[in-house]
Amino acid sequence: MIGAFFPSRQDRRLIPQARLTGPMPWVITVMMFLTILAAAAGLALGAASDKVNADLAGRATVQIVTADADARRQQSDAAELVLRADPAVTAITPVADAELRDLLAPWLGSGAANRDIPLPVLIDVDFRGRADTATLARLRGALAQTAPDARIDPHGQWLRPVFDLLAMLRWLALALVVMLLLASTAAVVLSARSSFESHADTIDVLHLLGSTNQQIARLFQRRIALDAAMGAAMGTLAAVAVLLLLGRAAAQLDSGLVAAGTLAWQDWALLALVPIGGIALAVLTARVTVLRALRNKL
Amino acid sequence: MDSIVQFENVGLRYGTGPEALADISFTLFAGQFYFLTGASGAGKSSLLRLLYLAQRPSRGLIRLFNTDAVTLSRDRLPGFRRRIGVVFQDFRLVPHLSAFDNIALPLRIGGMREADIEKPVREILDWVKLAERADALPATLSGGEQQRVAIARAVITRPEILIADEPTGNVDPEMAVRLLRLFEALNRMGTTIVVATHDIHLMTRIKRAQMMRLENGRLSDPTGALRYPPRPSDSGGWQQGEPT
Numbered sequence: 001m002i003g004a005f006f007p008s009r010q011d012r013r014l015i016p017q018a019r020l021t022g023p024m025p026w027v028i029t030v031m032m033f034l035t036i037l038a039a040a041a042g043l044a045l046g047a048a049s050d051k052v053n054a055d056l057a058g059r060a061t062v063q064i065v066t067a068d069a070d071a072r073r074q075q076s077d078a079a080e081l082v083l084r085a086d087p088a089v090t091a092i093t094p095v096a097d098a099e100l101r102d103l104l105a106p107w108l109g110s111g112a113a114n115r116d117i118p119l120p121v122l123i124d125v126d127f128r129g130r131a132d133t134a135t136l137a138r139l140r141g142a143l144a145q146t147a148p149d150a151r152i153d154p155h156g157q158w159l160r161p162v163f164d165l166l167a168m169l170r171w172l173a174l175a176l177v178v179m180l181l182l183a184s185t186a187a188v189v190l191s192a193r194s195s196f197e198s199h200a201d202t203i204d205v206l207h208l209l210g211s212t213n214q215q216i217a218r219l220f221q222r223r224i225a226l227d228a229a230m231g232a233a234m235g236t237l238a239a240v241a242v243l244l245l246l247g248r249a250a251a252q253l254d255s256g257l258v259a260a261g262t263l264a265w266q267d268w269a270l271l272a273l274v275p276i277g278g279i280a281l282a283v284l285t286a287r288v289t290v291l292r293a294l295r296n297k298l
Numbered sequence: 299m300d301s302i303v304q305f306e307n308v309g310l311r312y313g314t315g316p317e318a319l320a321d322i323s324f325t326l327f328a329g330q331f332y333f334l335t336g337a338s339g340a341g342k343s344s345l346l347r348l349l350y351l352a353q354r355p356s357r358g359l360i361r362l363f364n365t366d367a368v369t370l371s372r373d374r375l376p377g378f379r380r381r382i383g384v385v386f387q388d389f390r391l392v393p394h395l396s397a398f399d400n401i402a403l404p405l406r407i408g409g410m411r412e413a414d415i416e417k418p419v420r421e422i423l424d425w426v427k428l429a430e431r432a433d434a435l436p437a438t439l440s441g442g443e444q445q446r447v448a449i450a451r452a453v454i455t456r457p458e459i460l461i462a463d464e465p466t467g468n469v470d471p472e473m474a475v476r477l478l479r480l481f482e483a484l485n486r487m488g489t490t491i492v493v494a495t496h497d498i499h500l501m502t503r504i505k506r507a508q509m510m511r512l513e514n515g516r517l518s519d520p521t522g523a524l525r526y527p528p529r530p531s532d533s534g535g536w537q538q539g540e541p542t
Contacts, residue, residue: 205390208379209379210376210380298372
């Protein structure tokens with residue numbers, strides 16, 4: 001297979017190898033750099049979104065909001081019973097009054113400790129798997145009867161707009177990768193064509209001496225493969241350096257969402273496919289372009 | 299005698315212009331030596347281009363090596379071209395390859411192992427007296443030297459048919475005779491030779507050669523190859539060479 005795609009040492013001399021002259025390797029460097037960054041952004045967004053989603057989708061908070069302290073306690077007990085009885089619920093954690101007051105202290109001052117301000121009861125609920133709408137509807141129905149002031153807020157719901165935004169950004173990253181690959185392909189087509197044109201005389205002679213189209217296409221494939229490999233290597237190095245720097249900066253932020261967006265080894269493996277695929281695409285494009293141009297010659 | 303090339307009512311038209319060649323019919327036999335002559339513009343190069351498969355005719359039938367060459371698929375062209383040696387009028391050497399590599403080109407295209415290439419190329423370089431210039435690029439060679447490289451490249455594969463377009467136009471008479479002797483030697487080994495030339499002295503050197511003469515895109519004798527020497531009535535025409 002390799003033999004069919006690349007020329008032997010003796011064939012190589014036929015078309016002079018103008019390596020690293022001309023803009024081809026640099027165009028591919030820039031394209032590869034941008035493609036890898038876009039792909040990395042897409043993967044990181046995906047990882048962040050999946051992780052946060054998994055953390056939140058299985059949780060909800062039940063609030064019981066009523067000014068009457070007795071009713072509150074009574075409904076709280078009733079709600080706990082309902083929640084414990086439900087097969088989808090794995091754990092419930094009532095948030096202690098003191099904890100609530102601590103949470104509110106920055107806004108209300110330590111005076112919030114006085115009992116005049118009624119605080120809602122909060123119960124954290126963990127579900128087996130995701131809290132789907134059917135489960136939530138069942139719980140709402142059950143709570144409405146025994147604890148009419150209870151409100152259930154699935155965590156996934158109030159982050160919905162964030163997830164939608166993350167999903168849009170992921171699609172955008174994918175679209176960028178596709179567009180960059182298309183632009184790179186176009187650049188290779190133009191480069192292969194101009195190289196073909198500038199060697200038209202040599203190609204004519206090779207043809208008349210009995211070269212096959214495959215033999216001639218191989219010469220161009222090699223040239224473009226070298227250019228592409230050079231460009232891909234430089235672009236990949238630059239992109240990886242940037243990604244590592246970004247990763248270090250993100251690690252210092254110590255924020256849950258950002259930390260969740262770091263790349264796993266599978267993501268790095270996928271990113272490694274970008275330059276490899278890029279080179280393969282360039283070689284294939286050059287081959288198709290040259291063979292197509294040769295078809296117009298006798 | 300086996301026929302190696304047959305033309306039947308062949309016509310060639312470039313674009314929408316007049317026919318550069320019209321009603322060309324002839325048969326070339328294997329192992330023969332042919333001269334093709336005629337004034338410049340008479341269509342010699344066009345006829346040769348048809349012969350070495352650089353051009354398809356607009357009409358008519360061409361058989362080459364007993365195969366229809368007009369409808370020959372592109373995939374089969376390389377195989378046929380490798381059986382034909384061509385000395386182009388403008389040499390068409392590859393400018394970035396040395397004399398040695400230019401001559402080795404047909405062998406490399408044919409897939410010969412690098413170890414087997416050195417010897418025949420050195421031999422032919424010796425024969426055309428260019429051993430010293432083996433590593434020179436075409437641009438540094440004189441016209442005559444380039445022509446000898448072109449001839450060496452055409453004959454290196456011992457082709458079944460050798461087509462030469464004005465192969466001695468740029469060399470001194472002594473070298474012209476020497477090159478002609480090379481053609482003759484090849485011819486004796488079985489290669490069919492077709493040489494387009496204006497040079498009457500060259501033609502008289504090969505006694506058994508046959509002559510074809512083109513005039514305004516037509517063979518001046520419709521029966522095809524004429525016997526050499528030409529009939530007296532012909533001689534005036536091809537010596538003067540009417541402009542077209």
